[in-house]
Amino acid sequence: MTLAAGVQGSSPALNIIIFGVFVLITLVIVFRASRNTKTASDYYAAGRAFTGPQNGIAISGDYLSAASFLGIAGAIAVNGYDGFLYSIGFLVAWLVALLLVAELLRNTGKFTMGDVLAFRMKQRPVRAAAAISTLAVSFFYLLAQMAGAGGLVNLLLGIEGNLGQDLVIAVVGVIMILYVLIGGMKGTTWVQIIKAALLIIGAFAMTLWVLGKYGFNLSNLFQAAIDKGGKGGAALLDPGKQYGKTGTTKLDFLSLGIALVLGTAGLPHVLMRFYTVPTARDARRSVVWAIVLIGVFYLFTLVLGYGAGAVVGPEKIAKAPGSTNAAAPLLALELGGPVLLGFIAAVAFATILAVVAGLTITASASFAHDVYANVIKKGKTSPDSEVRIARITALVIGAVAIVGGILAKEQNVAFLVALAFAVAASANLPTILYSLFWKRFNTQGALWSIYGGLIVCVVLIVFSPAVSGGAKPMIKGVDFHWFPLENPGIVSIPVSFFLGWLGTVLSKERNAKKYAEMEVRALTGAGAEKAIAH
Amino acid sequence: MISLSLRRNGVDHGNGKAGDAVSSAEREVVGGVGPETDWERVQNSPEFARLRRRLRVFVFPMTALFLAWYLLYVLLADYAHGFMSTKLFGNITVGLVLGLLQFVSTFVITGLYVRYANRKLDPVADELRAEIEGEQRR
Numbered sequence: 097m098t099l100a101a102g103v104q105g106s107s108p109a110l111n112i113i114i115f116g117v118f119v120l121i122t123l124v125i126v127f128r129a130s131r132n133t134k135t136a137s138d139y140y141a142a143g144r145a146f147t148g149p150q151n152g153i154a155i156s157g158d159y160l161s162a163a164s165f166l167g168i169a170g171a172i173a174v175n176g177y178d179g180f181l182y183s184i185g186f187l188v189a190w191l192v193a194l195l196l197v198a199e200l201l202r203n204t205g206k207f208t209m210g211d212v213l214a215f216r217m218k219q220r221p222v223r224a225a226a227a228i229s230t231l232a233v234s235f236f237y238l239l240a241q242m243a244g245a246g247g248l249v250n251l252l253l254g255i256e257g258n259l260g261q262d263l264v265i266a267v268v269g270v271i272m273i274l275y276v277l278i279g280g281m282k283g284t285t286w287v288q289i290i291k292a293a294l295l296i297i298g299a300f301a302m303t304l305w306v307l308g309k310y311g312f313n314l315s316n317l318f319q320a321a322i323d324k325g326g327k328g329g330a331a332l333l334d335p336g337k338q339y340g341k342t343g344t345t346k347l348d349f350l351s352l353g354i355a356l357v358l359g360t361a362g363l364p365h366v367l368m369r370f371y372t373v374p375t376a377r378d379a380r381r382s383v384v385w386a387i388v389l390i391g392v393f394y395l396f397t398l399v400l401g402y403g404a405g406a407v408v409g410p411e412k413i414a415k416a417p418g419s420t421n422a423a424a425p426l427l428a429l430e431l432g433g434p435v436l437l438g439f440i441a442a443v444a445f446a447t448i449l450a451v452v453a454g455l456t457i458t459a460s461a462s463f464a465h466d467v468y469a470n471v472i473k474k475g476k477t478s479p480d481s482e483v484r485i486a487r488i489t490a491l492v493i494g495a496v497a498i499v500g501g502i503l504a505k506e507q508n509v510a511f512l513v514a515l516a517f518a519v520a521a522s523a524n525l526p527t528i529l530y531s532l533f534w535k536r537f538n539t540q541g542a543l544w545s546i547y548g549g550l551i552v553c554v555v556l557i558v559f560s561p562a563v564s565g566g567a568k569p570m571i572k573g574v575d576f577h578w579f580p581l582e583n584p585g586i587v588s589i590p591v592s593f594f595l596g597w598l599g600t601v602l603s604k605e606r607n608a609k610k611y612a613e614m615e616v617r618a619l620t621g622a623g624a625e626k627a628i629a630h
Numbered sequence: 631m632i633s634l635s636l637r638r639n640g641v642d643h644g645n646g647k648a649g650d651a652v653s654s655a656e657r658e659v660v661g662g663v664g665p666e667t668d669w670e671r672v673q674n675s676p677e678f679a680r681l682r683r684r685l686r687v688f689v690f691p692m693t694a695l696f697l698a699w700y701l702l703y704v705l706l707a708d709y710a711h712g713f714m715s716t717k718l719f720g721n722i723t724v725g726l727v728l729g730l731l732q733f734v735s736t737f738v739i740t741g742l743y744v745r746y747a748n749r750k751l752d753p754v755a756d757e758l759r760a761e762i763e764g765e766q767r768r
Contacts, residue, residue: 184732188700191739195689315720333723334715335707346708353704387740391733613669619681620755622762
């Protein structure tokens with residue numbers, strides 16, 4: 097397959113120039129932002145000085161990853177209604193974060209998820225567990241993003257051969273490391289904000305364009321998608337095209353739905369963003385902004401997905417390199433020619449860059465703050481050396497991401513993201529909710545729910561048809577699966593809740609005094625970390 | 631107006647003799663809380679109980695509601711294909727309308743919570759925090 101001819105009419109040079117301009121502008125901003133990055137609070141939490149709306153835009157930038165933009169539009173174009181269900185799960189999940197987690201977490205924590213989970217527990221074991229699950233979720237999420245980068249290179253830049261693609265993945269990784277090392281959380285946040293604005297504006301323009309083409313009549317757009325869809329066209333508006341085949345696939349869909357709605361509020365890189373604002377009220381405001389932006393964006397992807405089906409057609413999409421991921425870029429090409437494609441391509445790259453940077457800073461903060469400072473050094477370390485460790489960790493994670501991205505190039509991006517959600521919903525969410533709301537909860541319960549959820553989830557994934565024996569397995573040629581579902585959420589999430597309860601009641605440890613402090617601080621904001629004025 | 635009598639070092643902050651008496655009595659009950667804020671005292675105060683009740687009475691039922699509504703939608707899309715494919719007008723199906731209603735309900739619940747939090751939670755939380763932090767500074 098010649099990759100250069102991947103998308104006819106695409107101009108790789110133009111794509112690279114537009115992307116280069118984005119990288120230059122953001123690097124300048126990151127440099128400017130870095131002038132004030134001095135303390136640990138600056139590096140991890142941007143001095144807690146972002147406003148609610150700014151943080152809300154950055155959250156949507158973090159959340160609307162390449163899987164959301166390219167993946168959902170493509171899934172709708174090819175599988176119709178079933179693709180739409182992803183966006184609904186991803187959006188409704190934010191209510192869990194808004195109602196139960198965001199404000200209480202902002203009031204009780206400092207830099208990481210471990211701060212909250214270990215608040216009233218034995219510090220070292222719980223922080224170690226929180227860091228391990230943070231690293232696990234971030235790793236799966238990182239792999240998904242880097243694999244997406246590989247696919248995009250293939251599709252948009254017309255770079256031929258494995259070596260060329262690997263090089264581009266490495267370049268993406270290096271730029272991302274620069275953002276994180278230089279800019280810390282503040283620089284990363286500004287990259288997210290710029291990227292979110294570009295992505296939402298770009299998607300809005302294309303949505304108007306598509307709707308205008310069909311007289312601003314949704315029904316006409318659907319009709320065009322059905323007509324263009326050929327044999328499978330009529331089924332595009334009905335649920336079940338992708339997941340409705342057998343009883344097992346239906347159960348799989350239910351499992352996916354549960355993991356999506358419960359995963360968001362357990363994603364460490366989303367949780368960490370709540371520390372970048374000065375108060376819990378700003379954390380609330382940022383979730384509101386995020387919900388509105390993310391919701392509106394998913395409505396755009398509905399139009400874009402069916403628009404790609406109608407304008408480009410599912411056959412052409414399936415044949416394009418990157419297959420379903422190509423739907424949105426191909427639609428851009430049909431609508432606005434190489435210039436619009438170049439813009440959308442650059443935005444898609446920027447998306448990956450920004451999300452990977454956000455994940456890296458989260459994972460490095462968790463390692464430096466939870467493992468190094470609190471587990472290894474038992475809290476006896478200076479903030480300076482903690483930040484130095486965080487920077488070194490960011491370098492290591494960046495290198496792992498580059499290698500992982502090169503290895504995971506061929507993997508299914510949506511699968512990896514759903515995996516990260518399942519792990520987050522199993523290992524993190526039960527522990528967070530118990531911690532915040534259950535007085536009796538204790539160290540053993542926390543450890544059982546984190547490790548239990550994590551282990552059950554990962555084991556079920558390893559022995560699922562997604563890894564071996566399925567339709568598109570990660571490991572071909574062997575079949576060692578015994579768990580019938582691709583997504584483990586329907587089993588692993590209840591198991592984690594159960595283990596958290598069981599571990600707690602089997603342990604005699606009580607911590608009413610610390611719970612009193614935690615609950616009062618969580619609800620009133622008394623003693624919460626303050627913003628730093630520069 | 632909240633008067634919590636959080637004092638535990640016997641210093642009266644202008645609340646009259648009552649504050650003194652409560653704090654020294656409280657110190658004995660709790661025993662060795664140390665120089666910091668007496669969190670259990672706050673936790674057991676009626677003002678805090680009110681704040682907690684107001685929060686829980688909103689977020690728990692609302693969470694149950696939106697999760698049930700979401701689950702109903704997923705189950706319908708998963709197992710009731712015929713119903714979801716029913717066309718209402720043009721190519722607009724029941725499934726599409728229900729899907730869009732999930733967006734609407736998410737936006738509505740967000741708006742309701744923000745209004746509720748601004749009116750019912752923030753004022754109580756602010757007063758309690760002022761009381762506690764005023765105490766800590768001394």
